[in-house]
Amino acid sequence: MAASALGVLLRYLREERRFSLRELAQFAEVDHAYVYRLETGEKESPSDEVLARLVKVLKPDTRHVEMLRFLAKNPGLDPALTEYAMKEPSVIFDEFMPAATMRHRGNIRPDPKTLIERVRKFLKE
Numbered sequence: 530m531a532a533s534a535l536g537v538l539l540r541y542l543r544e545e546r547r548f549s550l551r552e553l554a555q556f557a558e559v560d561h562a563y564v565y566r567l568e569t570g571e572k573e574s575p576s577d578e579v580l581a582r583l584v585k586v587l588k589p590d591t592r593h594v595e596m597l598r599f600l601a602k603n604p605g606l607d608p609a610l611t612e613y614a615m616k617e618p619s620v621i622f623d624e625f626m627p628a629a630t631m632r633h634r635g636n637i638r639p640d641p642k643t644l645i646e647r648v649r650k651f652l653k654e
Contacts, residue, residue: 533570534611534629535600540568541615542587542597557582573604595622603630613641624648 532540543553550568554561559579566572575583580601584594596614599622600606606629614620628644639647 532568532608533573533600533604534606534608535573535575535597535604536568536570537608537611538593538596538600538615539564539583542589542593543568546587548586553583553586556586559583570608573601575601592622596625599626599629606630607638607641610641610644613645617642617645620645624652627651 543550546553548556550564551561553559554564557564557579559582563572563575563579564583567575580597584597589597596611600611610625610629614625624645628641628648631644631648633639
């Protein structure tokens with residue numbers, strides 16, 4: 530199964546803190562297999578309680594917390610956009626959210642950079 534947007538962010542935050550999967554699960558008091566399923570995209574919507582435990586251990590900044598909560602409530606979003614937002618810290622949550630939920634006509638979806646640029650342009654107007 531392909532990684533989910535939530536899984537991409539969760540793995541990024543875990544690796545940033547240099548936790549193994551088992552360490553994160555142990556510190557958050559969550560089953561390590563469940564954390565693995567979240568990261569791989571097999572599961573995409575953790576409960577508020579599980580998400581709060583993970584946030585407490587990972588200690589992400591406000592932008593990442595907002596993104597985690599948003600992605601947990603909105604499964605099926607583009608993991609590539611989340612990857613781009615992680616590598617580009619100038620992308621704020623108020624730009625990420627509309628870009629993530631934007632619908633497109635046809636089969637071609639713009640790349641994440643283009644999506645963020647479109648949202649920024651719209652927000653300026």
